[in-house]
Amino acid sequence: MNFKKAIDGVSSVFFPKRCRYCGRVIEPRYDLCENCKNNLPVISDPVCGLCGHSKEDCVCKKIKSHYSSVYAPFYYEDMIKTAVGRMKFRENPALCSDFAEDMYKVFLQKYADIDFDIICYVPFSPDKMKKRAFNQSELLAKQLSEKTGIALCGAVRCLFDIKSQHSVDGIHRKGNVFGAYGIENENEVKGKTVLLVDDVKTTGATLNECAKMLRIYGAEKVYALTFAVAKA
Numbered sequence: 001m002n003f004k005k006a007i008d009g010v011s012s013v014f015f016p017k018r019c020r021y022c023g024r025v026i027e028p029r030y031d032l033c034e035n036c037k038n039n040l041p042v043i044s045d046p047v048c049g050l051c052g053h054s055k056e057d058c059v060c061k062k063i064k065s066h067y068s069s070v071y072a073p074f075y076y077e078d079m080i081k082t083a084v085g086r087m088k089f090r091e092n093p094a095l096c097s098d099f100a101e102d103m104y105k106v107f108l109q110k111y112a113d114i115d116f117d118i119i120c121y122v123p124f125s126p127d128k129m130k131k132r133a134f135n136q137s138e139l140l141a142k143q144l145s146e147k148t149g150i151a152l153c154g155a156v157r158c159l160f161d162i163k164s165q166h167s168v169d170g171i172h173r174k175g176n177v178f179g180a181y182g183i184e185n186e187n188e189v190k191g192k193t194v195l196l197v198d199d200v201k202t203t204g205a206t207l208n209e210c211a212k213m214l215r216i217y218g219a220e221k222v223y224a225l226t227f228a229v230a231k232a
Ligand SMILES: [Zn+2]
Pocket: 019, 020, 021, 022, 023, 024, 032, 033, 034, 035, 036, 037, 079
């Protein structure tokens, strides 16, 4: 056994390598467990840019939003649900870096030709900001800013405490976030082409509300990118 292998062996006992999505302990030479390698819920081309689903799963009936399109690498199911939970609740910002890499691949496929000015993210409510150490959407946006060289912009603000969208029925989600977001400094968004980042798109109500405010304050166009899209 050479020295490096010996070190790897020792460190894997104390810091076992985990599958980046489901968190299962794996051999140090792999990045994913066998199950994730074979069964990730990838959103495969061709994709409907209005709802972010594969065209074969599209149910959006071409209903337009305030954002021009939304894309994501994965559906929000199985190990991707686990992955988002690990990123959110176990305070593991390093995971955001891996997941931003998956989003960056989609960015290159779908948005490489667009001349973006800024990257914005869906902000936490004041209440959530007090409770949680970090906003995973902001971390994803920050990583994407570093990868793309597009400036990060925290102009979108959540003005008051809202119920978590997960705790609200689908039909009430639009009402739950209506009027909840504002723009801190309109000069930061006026005339800008914006990439809007969130961790998960569920009904799209939150993304739509943020995009609406960006457009009201003069953003030229808003395109959305998330880590996962919940199947409608
Ligand atoms: Zn796995």
